[in-house]
Amino acid sequence: MLLAVNLLLAALPASAHLVSTGLGPVYDGVSHFTLTPEQILPIVTLALLAGLRGPAHARRVLFLLPPAWLAGYLAAIASSPALPPLVPASALLLAGVLLATDAKFSPTVAVGVAVAFGLALGAAYETSTDNGGLLSAMGACACLFVLLALLSAVSLPLRAHAAIIAVRVSGSWTAALGLLMVGWWVRGHA
Amino acid sequence: MSLVQPTIAEAHILGGEAVGFMSGIKHPVSGWDHIIAMVSVGLWGAQLSMPATWLLPLTFPLVMAVGGFLGIIGVPLPGTEIGIALSGVLLGTVVLFEWRPPLYWAAALVGVFGLYHGHAHGAELPPGEDALLYSLGFVIGTGALHLTGIGIGLIHRWLWGRRLLRLAGGCVCAMGLSYLWTGLR
Numbered sequence: 001m002l003l004a005v006n007l008l009l010a011a012l013p014a015s016a017h018l019v020s021t022g023l024g025p026v027y028d029g030v031s032h033f034t035l036t037p038e039q040i041l042p043i044v045t046l047a048l049l050a051g052l053r054g055p056a057h058a059r060r061v062l063f064l065l066p067p068a069w070l071a072g073y074l075a076a077i078a079s080s081p082a083l084p085p086l087v088p089a090s091a092l093l094l095a096g097v098l099l100a101t102d103a104k105f106s107p108t109v110a111v112g113v114a115v116a117f118g119l120a121l122g123a124a125y126e127t128s129t130d131n132g133g134l135l136s137a138m139g140a141c142a143c144l145f146v147l148l149a150l151l152s153a154v155s156l157p158l159r160a161h162a163a164i165i166a167v168r169v170s171g172s173w174t175a176a177l178g179l180l181m182v183g184w185w186v187r188g189h190a
Numbered sequence: 191m192s193l194v195q196p197t198i199a200e201a202h203i204l205g206g207e208a209v210g211f212m213s214g215i216k217h218p219v220s221g222w223d224h225i226i227a228m229v230s231v232g233l234w235g236a237q238l239s240m241p242a243t244w245l246l247p248l249t250f251p252l253v254m255a256v257g258g259f260l261g262i263i264g265v266p267l268p269g270t271e272i273g274i275a276l277s278g279v280l281l282g283t284v285v286l287f288e289w290r291p292p293l294y295w296a297a298a299l300v301g302v303f304g305l306y307h308g309h310a311h312g313a314e315l316p317p318g319e320d321a322l323l324y325s326l327g328f329v330i331g332t333g334a335l336h337l338t339g340i341g342i343g344l345i346h347r348w349l350w351g352r353r354l355l356r357l358a359g360g361c362v363c364a365m366g367l368s369y370l371w372t373g374l375r
Contacts, residue, residue, distance in 0.1 A: 037323065037326065165244045168244075169244060169248050169333075172251055172252050173330070175252060176251040176254065176258075176329050177325050177326055179252075179255040179258070180255055180258050180262065180328070180329070181325055183258060183261075183312065184262060184325070186263045187263050
């Protein structure tokens with residue numbers, strides 16, 4: 001009897017990685033995504049860049065990045081080795097550099113960049129969760145789509161020089177953050 | 191038996207991450223040698239007017255992150271403390287005399303000092319913090335100091351403001367000399 005009571009009182013494993021909202025896996029995915037800065041920051045940066053580049057670029061990114069993200073997630077499930085944290089850190093660095101330099105792409109390159117970031121971030125998301133499942137990933141993907149749409153819509157109409165500069169400075173800060181993250185990773189593996 | 195079985199303390203469920211972010215924000219403002227240099231970058235940028243106003247604060251965090259990267263991975267940079275003290279002296283001097291070099295010279299000067307400041311921060315990063323939130327706080331803290339300098343520098347449009355800025359540059363230079371003296375002893 002004492003043993004049974006003791007087992008009931010014993011500590012349960014902490015579910016730190018997948019936030020449980022009690023509203024089902026889709027909302028768990030939404031809440032996990034919104035509480036994961038490693039995912040949000042590159043998406044915010046790419047959305048601002050997409051808006052700066054104009055409506056055609058923003059549309060491509062909006063409709064290509066989320067499916068690529070989901071594909072990256074599924075590919076990471078299918079492959080056994082976990083993605084190293086260097087990947088999201090490098091994505092952050094690269095996205096920040098692109099925004100800080102206000103990089104101008106041809107439409108083809110824009111498609112390639114959106115797909116590459118989507119695949120990398122989707123795979124990184126899978127690595128950061130504890131078996132959240134496809135529904136959870138779809139919730140996160142829907143959240144990503146909304147975030148992309150809203151933030152690219154914010155930067156799209158920007159014409160004032162000071163406003164564009166402010167966005168580019170945020171890109172330089174993001175790049176600095178990404179570089180520091182890469183440093184942390186290198187130190188952890190030295 | 192239950193008493194001796196440790197459970198997971200959840201009173202501070204986000205404690206590590208929150209500490210990481212706040213530590214990161216506080217780190218750039220933890221020493222006056224860093225504060226005066228970073229605010230001076232904003233002051234000088236405001237004195238030089240566009241595009242230096244945004245180019246210098248854009249350059250500094252990026253180069254500082256390179257220094258931070260080198261510090262984090264353990265690459266030594268000789269004379270870091272001297273370099274930081276010299277940044278106060280020279281940045282204070284350029285604000286004092288309202289020096290107007292070509293833009294690339296200004297960016298290079300700021301960049302070199304950014305490397306020293308970043309390296310010092312990177313080498314001092316505490317282990318066990320949340321890396322992303324710490325770095326995020328660190329970058330925001332640094333950027334906030336530049337914005338403070340730019341904000342103060344807006345008084346440059348008035349004559350009394352220009353004089354006040356130059357006086358501030360002189361004070362920064364004097365403080366830098368004091369740090370340099372301490373560093374050389």
